[in-house]
Amino acid sequence: MGIRVFVNGPSGGNPVPLVVDASQMTSSQMLDIARQFGHESAFVVPPSSESADWRFRFFVPCHEMEMCGHATVGTLWAMRQLGLWENPTARIETLSGPVDALWDEPAQQVWVSQPPVQVHELSDHHRQRVADVLRLPPNMNYVTMINAATSRIKTLVELPTADFLHGLQPDFSAMEGLCKEIGSTGLYPFYLDETRVTGTTVFARQFPRASGYAEDAATGIAAAALWGYLVNVGVVPAGSPDAPAACTVRQGDAMGCPSAIVIRGRFNPDGHIQGCWLSGRVEWSVL
Numbered sequence: 001m002g003i004r005v006f007v008n009g010p011s012g013g014n015p016v017p018l019v020v021d022a023s024q025m026t027s028s029q030m031l032d033i034a035r036q037f038g039h040e041s042a043f044v045v046p047p048s049s050e051s052a053d054w055r056f057r058f059f060v061p062c063h064e065m066e067m068c069g070h071a072t073v074g075t076l077w078a079m080r081q082l083g084l085w086e087n088p089t090a091r092i093e094t095l096s097g098p099v100d101a102l103w104d105e106p107a108q109q110v111w112v113s114q115p116p117v118q119v120h121e122l123s124d125h126h127r128q129r130v131a132d133v134l135r136l137p138p139n140m141n142y143v144t145m146i147n148a149a150t151s152r153i154k155t156l157v158e159l160p161t162a163d164f165l166h167g168l169q170p171d172f173s174a175m176e177g178l179c180k181e182i183g184s185t186g187l188y189p190f191y192l193d194e195t196r197v198t199g200t201t202v203f204a205r206q207f208p209r210a211s212g213y214a215e216d217a218a219t220g221i222a223a224a225a226l227w228g229y230l231v232n233v234g235v236v237p238a239g240s241p242d243a244p245a246a247c248t249v250r251q252g253d254a255m256g257c258p259s260a261i262v263i264r265g266r267f268n269p270d271g272h273i274q275g276c277w278l279s280g281r282v283e284w285s286v287l
Contacts, residue, residue, distance in 0.1 A: 002037075002287035005074035006218035006280035008260035012252060013280075014070045014218040015287055017041040018078055022057070027064065034059035037287055038213060042071040044079070052093035053085075061212025067096035067151035069112065069220015069261075069278055076101050076110040077282040096151040104279065111277040113266055114150040114221060117228025121146060122155070126182045130155060133171050133178045134189060147184055148225040150275065154206070155182060156226055157189040162203045165191045166254040170207055172214050179209035186211075188222045190249075192235065200236050200247040202226065205254055217252035218259035220278050227263040227276055241267040 001020070004013035017033055019025065022043035034041040040060050047055045056075060058068040072092060079085040080103060090101040092112075100113040122130070127145050134157065136142075144158035159165045168189060179186060190204040204226065206216040227247050230236035239245030244264040252259035261280050268274045 001078065002285045003074045003078055004283050004285040005070040005077075006220070006251075006259040006261050007283050008250065008252075008281070009258040011256060012217075012258040013283065013285075014216065014252070014257070014259060015039045015285060016071045016074045017287055018071075018075055019043045020075070020079060020082065020084060030057060030059045031061075031064070035061045035212070039287070040065070040068050040071050040211075042068065042075045044075060047093045049093060051091060052098060053090045055093040058094075060208075062210050064095070065152075067094045067099070067221055069114070069151075069224065070218050070280075072099060072101075072112050073110050073220060073278070073280060074282050076103075076112070078284075080110070102277070107279075109279045109281065111279045112220075113275060113277055114224040114228075115275045116273070117148050117150055117225050117232065117275075119146055119148045119229055119232075120153075120183075122182060129178055129181065130157060130187065133174045134168060134187065135170060144229075146229065147182065148229045150224045150228060151221040152185045153183060154186050154188040154219075154222040154225050155179075155184040156229060157187060159189050159191050162191045162193065165189055165203055165205060168205065168254075172207070175207055175214075176210045185209050186216070186219075186222065188219070188226060190226060192230070200245070201250060202230070202236075202247065203250045203253065205251065215255055217255055217257035218261055218280070219251065220261055223249040223251070223261040223263060224276050224278055231265070231273065238265040238273055241271050
């Protein structure tokens with residue numbers, strides 16, 4: 001079966017081929033499905049720990065991934081529709097660690113957790129290498145160019161306008177080598193739209209290191225890392241436990257696959273942020 005996740009308009013969202021009972025499948029069979037469809041694919045198998053409800057495995061055409069945000073949101077939504085998940089919460093086992101989930105009954109949406117962001121500075125040499133691969137002009141002031149991660153490391157690059165972002169034409173032949181050099185799984189250039197008064201909106205694109213395709217329509221864990229970084233530096237408000245502030249990351253517009261990832265803070269009992277929740281609209285799809 002197929003779904004599209006983080007849909008924000010016609011042909012929007014990121015497609016996910018899904019197998020809700022992959023308990024008898026081998027890793028090579030899962031990889032074959034991802035190669036056949038050309039998208040991140042999700043597979044539900046029994047957990048190895050009693051503390052988890054299910055174990056999710058994720059494959060792109062080139063390899064298995066530790067975690068995939070949009071596939072997790074979409075798989076849980078599909079399981080809800082199929083009557084396979086009836087509780088208000090769930091815990092999912094992934095290669096990157098446990099993921100908690102909440103079912104939002106009024107919105108008919110899933111929220112999944114991501115841990116606090118970790119950031120790592122890039123050297124001046126590596127910053128220039130990123131600029132070269134993105135084909136940025138030499139006089140551009142890189143306000144933000146940093147590695148950040150909640151599950152997998154993404155390289156955040158702030159750009160001056162949405163039009164500039166959507167007009168990027170990277171050197172894809174150099175993408176894999178650059179990402180290996182800087183310890184990243186993909187470049188995530190973005191533009192923060194500070195003119196919006198109804199909530200924080202960020203536009204982004206994702207160029208993966210080596211997934212089998214050049215660009216990703218919606219990347220939940222990259223959006224979570226971006227949100228965590230922007231909150232930490234005080235650019236985006238987190239709100240409070242009683243009134244968390246929502247941030248929308250718009251992705252996929254340049255591909256004709258408009259997507260919207262909604263992120264809000266995840267607070268501990270003391271009121272401190274301990275990561276985030278991410279969600280978005282999901283639809284059934286013929287892949």
